[in-house]
Amino acid sequence: MRPDLAAIVQWVPKGARVLDLGCGDGSLLRSLWQEREAPGYGVEIDDDNVLACVANDVNVLQVDLESGLSLFGDGSFDCVILSETLQTIHRTEFLMREMLRVGREMIVSFPNFGHWRARVQVALGRMPVSQELPYEWYETPNVHHCTIRDFEDLCRRLGVRIRERLALHDGKPVTTLPNLLGSLAVYRCTAA
Amino acid sequence: MNAPQHDPSSVGPVVAQKARFDTPLKLRSGAELPSYELAYETYGTLNAARSNAVLVCHALNASHHVAGFYQNEPENVGWWDNLVGPGKPLDPRRFFIVGSNYIGSCFGSTGPASINPKTGKPWGADFPVVTVEDWVEAQARLADHLGIERFAAVIGGSLGAMQALQWTLSYPERVRHAIVIAAAAKLTPQNIAFNEVARQAIMTDPDFHGGHYYEKGVVPTRGLRIARMIGHITYISGEAMAEKFGRVLRRGQPGFDFDVDFEVESYLRYQGDKFSSYFDANTYLRITKALDYFDPAADYGGDLTAALARAKAAFLLVSFKSDWRFTPARSREMVKALLDNRRIVSYLEIDAPGGHDAFLLEDERYHAGLRSYLANIDL
Numbered sequence: 001m002r003p004d005l006a007a008i009v010q011w012v013p014k015g016a017r018v019l020d021l022g023c024g025d026g027s028l029l030r031s032l033w034q035e036r037e038a039p040g041y042g043v044e045i046d047d048d049n050v051l052a053c054v055a056n057d058v059n060v061l062q063v064d065l066e067s068g069l070s071l072f073g074d075g076s077f078d079c080v081i082l083s084e085t086l087q088t089i090h091r092t093e094f095l096m097r098e099m100l101r102v103g104r105e106m107i108v109s110f111p112n113f114g115h116w117r118a119r120v121q122v123a124l125g126r127m128p129v130s131q132e133l134p135y136e137w138y139e140t141p142n143v144h145h146c147t148i149r150d151f152e153d154l155c156r157r158l159g160v161r162i163r164e165r166l167a168l169h170d171g172k173p174v175t176t177l178p179n180l181l182g183s184l185a186v187y188r189c190t191a192a
Numbered sequence: 193m194n195a196p197q198h199d200p201s202s203v204g205p206v207v208a209q210k211a212r213f214d215t216p217l218k219l220r221s222g223a224e225l226p227s228y229e230l231a232y233e234t235y236g237t238l239n240a241a242r243s244n245a246v247l248v249c250h251a252l253n254a255s256h257h258v259a260g261f262y263q264n265e266p267e268n269v270g271w272w273d274n275l276v277g278p279g280k281p282l283d284p285r286r287f288f289i290v291g292s293n294y295i296g297s298c299f300g301s302t303g304p305a306s307i308n309p310k311t312g313k314p315w316g317a318d319f320p321v322v323t324v325e326d327w328v329e330a331q332a333r334l335a336d337h338l339g340i341e342r343f344a345a346v347i348g349g350s351l352g353a354m355q356a357l358q359w360t361l362s363y364p365e366r367v368r369h370a371i372v373i374a375a376a377a378k379l380t381p382q383n384i385a386f387n388e389v390a391r392q393a394i395m396t397d398p399d400f401h402g403g404h405y406y407e408k409g410v411v412p413t414r415g416l417r418i419a420r421m422i423g424h425i426t427y428i429s430g431e432a433m434a435e436k437f438g439r440v441l442r443r444g445q446p447g448f449d450f451d452v453d454f455e456v457e458s459y460l461r462y463q464g465d466k467f468s469s470y471f472d473a474n475t476y477l478r479i480t481k482a483l484d485y486f487d488p489a490a491d492y493g494g495d496l497t498a499a500l501a502r503a504k505a506a507f508l509l510v511s512f513k514s515d516w517r518f519t520p521a522r523s524r525e526m527v528k529a530l531l532d533n534r535r536i537v538s539y540l541e542i543d544a545p546g547g548h549d550a551f552l553l554e555d556e557r558y559h560a561g562l563r564s565y566l567a568n569i570d571l
Contacts, residue, residue, distance in 0.1 A: 017534075041531070047543070047557050054508075054538060055564040061527060062541045071528045 001031065003171035004083055004109035004186045011107055011164065011188050012036050016078035019103060021065055021095075022085030024049050026058030033058075038079075043069075066090055069098040077103040084184075086110040086151075087142040096158060100191045105163075109186040112167065114147030114179040132183045148179040155189060164188040198261070201277045203235045203284050206260035206270070208300060211337045217295075217330060220485075223320035226309060230334050231293040231300030232256045235276060236284030238339065244571045245340040246287045247331065248272065249348030249355035252423070252479055253471060255299035258291035259284075274554045281563035286571070287344065292334055294327040294355075296478045304474030305406060315474075317403025322478055324354050324486045328362045331355075335366070344569050346505075347371035349551035350518065351479070354486050357526070360503040361488055367505040369569055371562070374515055374551040376522035377496055377529070378487035383517060386426050387480035390419035394473045403474050412473045417464030419476055424463050429514035429547035496529040506536035508565050510558060512550040513543045538565070 001009075005028050012018060016038045020029050023042025026049075032038040041059040044050050053060035063071060066089065080103030082095075087110050089095050099106040111132035112118075118128035127137040135142065146154070148167065155162055167174040167182025174182040198204050210229050217225040233256050238245060248258045250271065259276035261269050276282045276289060293301040296319065304319035311318075335343070346367050348356040353375030360370045379387075394400060397415030401408050428436075437456040452458045492498035507530055511523035520541050530537040544555040551558075 041537075050540060051557060051560050051564065054540070054561050054568075057568045059536060059538050061537070061539045063524065063539070071524060071531055073532055076531070076534075 001027070002084075003168050004166075004184050005031070007166050007168070007186045008081060008083060008107050008109065009035055012038050012079050012081075014038070017076070018079045018081060019043070019069075019072065019077045020081045020083070021069075021099070022082060022088070023053065023058070023060065025052035026056040026060060028081070028083065029053075029058045030056050040077075065095060068094065069102050072102040074101055075104060079103055079105050079107060081107045083107070083109045084111065087145055090143060092144055093154070093158060096154075096160065100160065100189075104190065106160075106189050107187065108151075108189065109184060110146065110151065112148050112179065112182050112185045113145040114149065115169070115183040116180050117183070119180075130183065148182065148185050151185065151187070155187075159192040160189045161192045162187055162189050201279050202273065203260035203270075203277050205263040206233050206235065206257070208233050208256060208262075210300060211334055213330070213333050213337075215333075217326070217333075219320055219326045220323040221321050225295065225302065225320065228295050228302035228330060229300070229306075230295065230302075230330055231297070232334060233258060233260075233270075233291045234338070235259055235289040235291075236287050238288040239571065241571070242339060242341060243344060244287050245335075245338070245343050246282060246289050246566075247335070247343050247346045247356075247359070248276070248282075248289060248291045249327075249331075249346065249352035249359075250291065250293070251348070251350040251352045252483075253467065254352075255297065256291040256293040256301075257299075258289070271552065274552075275559065275562065281559050281566055282347070283566075287566075288340075290334070290338065290340070292331050294322070295330045296322040296327075296475055296482075298470075298472035298475040303472065304403070304478070305472055314406040316406055317474065319474060319478070321481050323482050324351075324358045325362060327355055327482070328358045331359075332363055332366070342366050342368060344571060345369040345371055345566070347373070348375075349373040350375065350548065351483055354483070357503075358486075358488065360505040360507075361500070364502050364504040369508065369565075370503075370505040371508045371510075371565070372523075372526065373510040374512060374518050374523075374548055375509070375526065376518045377489060377499075377526050379484055380522075384484045386422060386517075387484055389422050391477050391480055393418035393422070394477060397473075400473065403477075405473070411468070413468040416468035416471060416473050416476065417461075419473075420464045420467035420471075421460045424460060426517045427548040429516060429545060431514060432545050432547050435545070496525060497532040500526070500529045500535070501533050503530070503533070503535060508538050508540070508561075510540045510542060510551070510561065512546065512548070512558075513541060514545050515548045515550060517548040 018040030020042045080099040121128040166186040167178030168184040214227045254271040259270035259273045308315040346356040346359045353372040394415035397412035399410040400412040440455040489496040489499040511520040544550040
C-alpha cells in the first residue's frame with residue numbers, strides 16, 4: 001500500500017463515515033472498510049478507476065470534483081480524504097472549503113514540491129520528475145504543485161486548523177527539515 | 193442428443209407465460225381492476241434459498257420478452273438480449289430472471305384491448321389510467337405467485353427504472369439491490385410536453401374514435417406514427433443522429449417536393465410505420481401518462497430526500513452523458529437524495545453517444561459496470 005494511504009488508514013477512527021475524493025480503484029476505501037469498519041463512498045471521474053471500484057465492491061460516484069461536492073450535505077461525513085489529488089485540482093480553495101463543509105475532518109496528502117530533489121532539478125533548469133512526481137511537464141495531470149510551507153500558508157489563510165502532519169520519504173516518516181527531506185506530505189485538518 | 197442450435201450466449205428458445213389474479217386491484221386513480229393477467233417470462237432457476245431472483249422492468253415500447261427467442265419466431269429476439277444470457281452481465285446460470293409486462297400493455301397483459309368483463313367488449317377508452325405504482329402492485333402479486341419473497345435485484349432503464357425505484361419505495365423489504373438506469377425521479381415539463389404532442393397526435397387521428405376504435409375495425413395509425421416519430425427523436429442524441437444519417441439525400445439530389453429527401457426522414461417514417469403496426473394507441477396514451485404522473489416526491493412537498501427515506505435497497509444508478517431526455521442531472525438528484533438518507537449507492541455517468549436509448553446498447557463500460565455490480569451481489 002502507498003505509504004500515505006497506510007498513514008491515512010491509521011488516522012481514520014473506527015466506524016467513521018468516510019468520503020474519498022479521487023478514490024482511484026477504491027483500494028483505500030476497501031482497506032478502511034476491512035480494517036476500520038469505516039463505510040464510505042469514493043468520488044472518481046476516470047472510467048477505468050470507476051469500474052475498478054465497482055469490481056472492488058466499493059461505493060463509487062462518478063462525478064467531477066471541480067464542480068464541488070453538491071451531492072453531499074453539510075457535515076455528512078466524519079472524514080473527507082483527498083489523497084495525492086490536491087495537485088490536480090483547479091479550484092483548490094473552493095474544494096478545501098467544500099471538504100470542510102461536508103466533513104468534520106479532512107485528510108490531505110500531496111507530493112511535496114519542496115523536497116530537495118525537486119529543488120535541485122529546478123535549480124538545474126528542469127521540471128522535477130521523480131517517484132512522487134512521475135510525469136513529464138507536457139503530460140502531467142498536475143496543475144497546482146505546492147510545498148509543505150505553501151500548503152500550511154493556505155490553511156492559515158482559509159482558517160483551517162492542522163491537527164496532525166506527517167512528512168514521508170521512501171515510506172518512512174521524516175521529522176527533521178520535513179519541507180526539504182519529505183517527498184510526500186499528509187495532513188489531518190479541521191475547521192478552526 | 194442434439195447440441196443446441198442457437199448461439200450459446202443466448203438463453204435460447206423461451207415461452208411467454210401468463211399469471212391470472214382474481215383479487216381486485218385498487219389503482220392510484222381510485223379505479224379498480226376486478227381481475228387481471230400479467231404476461232411474463234423467466235430465465236434460469238430459482239435457487240433453494242429463493243435468493244437469486246432478479247426482476248427486469250421494461251420501458252415504453254418493450255415487453256416481458258427480455259431475452260432469447262420464440263421457437264416459432266427465431267427473429268423475435270428479446271429487447272435486452274445483449275445483457276441477459278449465459279456469460280452476459282445478467283447470467284441465467286446464476287440468477288433467476290423474471291421479465292414482467294405491466295397492466296395496460298398490449299403485449300399479453302390485461303390492457304385496453306382486453307375484454308371488459310362488465311360489457312363483454314374491449315375496454316378501449318374505459319380502461320383506467322394506470323401508474324408506475326399500480327404496475328409495482330401488480331408485479332408484487334406476480335412475485336408472490338412465483339414464490340419470490342425478496343428480489344436480489346430489480347433492474348430497469350427509463351420507465352423500467354422508474355418501476356425499479358418505485359419497487360424500493362412500495363416494497364422496501366423485498367428489494368436488495370435496485371439498478372436504476374437512464375432514469376428520472378420525475379419528468380420535466382419539457383418531457384411532459386413531448387408526451388402531450390404524442391397523445392394529441394393519437395387523439396386527433398380521425399380513426400381514434402375517442403379510444404373505441406377496436407369495434408370500428410380501424411387503428412389510429414397516423415397518430416401512432418407521429419407519436420413514435422416524436423418519441424424517437426428524443427431518444428437519440430443529436431450527435432448520434434448526425435453520425436447515423438448526416439444529411440444524406442435518398443435520391444442523391446433534392447426532390448423539391450415533399451417525398452422523402454433526407455435519410456433521417458426515411459428512418460423516422462420506417463420507425464413510425466413499424467411501431468404503428470404492432471403497438472396499441474390506447475396503451476401508448478396510458479404509458480405516457482404513467483411517465484408524466486410518476487413523482488414520488490410529490491407527496492412530500494417535492495422533497496425527494498424525504499420521499500426516498502423508506503427505501504432500504506442498495507442502489508446502482510447509471511446515466512448517459514448524451515441523454516437529453518433523462519439527463520445525468522436527473523440521476524444525480526436521485527443520488528443526492530439517497531446519500532442524504534445514507535443509503536448504499538454507486539453512480540456511473542457513461543460518456544456514450546447513444547442518447548436516452550444508450551441503455552439498450554452495448555457500451556463496453558456500461559456493461560462492464562453492470563457485470564461487476566451483479567457479480568458482487570451475494571446470493
